[in-house]
Amino acid sequence: MSKNQEKNKKKNMREGIKISTGNKTPNISNVNEKIITDKAKLKWMNRQRKKWERKSLIKVNAFMVPSVIGVLLFFIIPFFVVIKYSVVENVVNNKFVFLDNYKKVFENGAFSLAARNTLKFTGIAVPLAVILSLLMANLMLSNIPFKSRLRTVFLSPLMVPVASIVLIFQVLFHYNGVMNDFIQLFGASKIDWFKSKYAPIIIVVLFLWKNLGYNMVLFMAALSSVPKSMIEVVRLDCASSFKIFFKVKLRYLSPTIVFVTILSIINSFKVFREVYLLTGDYPYESLYILQHFMNNTFASLDYQKMSAAAVIMFDIMVVIIGIMFVIENRYGKDVEN
DSSP, X not given: OOHHHHHHHHHHHHHHHHHHTTSOXXXXXXXXXXXXXXXXXXXXXXXXXXXXXXXXXXXHHHHHHHHHHHHIIIIIHHHHHHHHHTTBSOTTTOOBOTTHHHHHHHHOHHHHHHHHHHHHHHHHHHHXXXXXXXXXXXXXXXXXXXXXXXXXXXXXXXXXXXXXHHHHHHHHHSTTSHHHHHHHTTTOOOOOGXXXXXXXXHXXXXXXXXXXXXXXXXXXXXXXXXXXXXXXXXXXXXXXXXXXXXXXXXXXXXXXXXXXXXXXXXXXXXXXXXXXXXXXXXXXXXXXXXXXXXXHHHHTTOXXXXXXXXXXXXXXHHHHHHHHHHHHHHHHHHHHO
C-alpha cells in the first residue's frame, strides 16, 4: 500500500469518527477528567454515608443508654453482689468462706422442704400448662360453635388482679366456703383445704386457671403460621389428623413450646404471691416453697444464706433452660432441613 493510500485511509477514518460523534472528535483528557470527577463524587458519597451511619449509631446508642444503665443497676451489679454475699461470712467483715454458706443451705431442713415442694409443683403444673394450652389452641382453631365466647372465657383470668383471684379462691376453699357447703350436701365432713393434702392441687388449679389463656394465644399464633402446603401434602398421603399434628405441626411448634415452657416455669415461681396471700408466711408443709424460704430468710436478715440459695436457684434455672434450648435447636434444625 502506497503512502497516499494510507493517508487517505486515516483521513476517511477521522471523518467517519467526526460523523458518528456529531463532528466532534473524542477528547481523552475530558474523559479522564470525567472519570476522576466520578471517583471523587463516589468517595464523597461514601464519606457522607459513613458519617450518616455514625450519627445513626450514636442516636441508637443514646436511646439504649437508659436501658443499659437500668439493667446494670438493677440486675447485673446486684447479681454480682449476691454472689459476693454467698461466699463471705457476713456483710460486715467480708471474711471469705467460699462454699460454707452453700453447705449450710443444703443442710437446712426448710430449704430441702421448699426445694422438694417447688420441684413437685413445677414438674406437675408446667407440663399441664403447656399440654392443656396446646390442646385448647387446637380446639379454638377447629370448627366448633361459640369459639369467640370460649376464647373470651379462657382469656378473662388475664384481666383479673391477684387480690381478686385470692378472694375468689378464699370464697371457694375456705373452711366455711362454697366447696365445703357443696360436699356437705353428700354427707361429707368439712375440709380445711389449705391445710390438707389437697392444698397443692388447689394451687395447681389456680396456676392453670390464671395462665392457660395466654399460653393458648401463643400456640394459636404459632399454629396459624404452620405452612398450609405442608399440611395438604401430608393429607394427600392419607395421613390422619393425629399424624398431621405430631409429624408436621408439632415440629414447627418447637420454638413456641420452648418459649411457653420457659414462661410457665417463670410464672410457676410467681405463684408465691397467691400462696402467700392465701396462707401467710408459714403455710401448710406441702405449700412451703422456695419463695417462702427466701422471704423468711430475708426477714431474719440472713443475707448469706439467702444469697447462696438464690445462686443455687439461678444455676438450676440456667441448666434447665439450657437443656431446653439444646432440644429446641435440634428439632428446629430438623424442620429447617
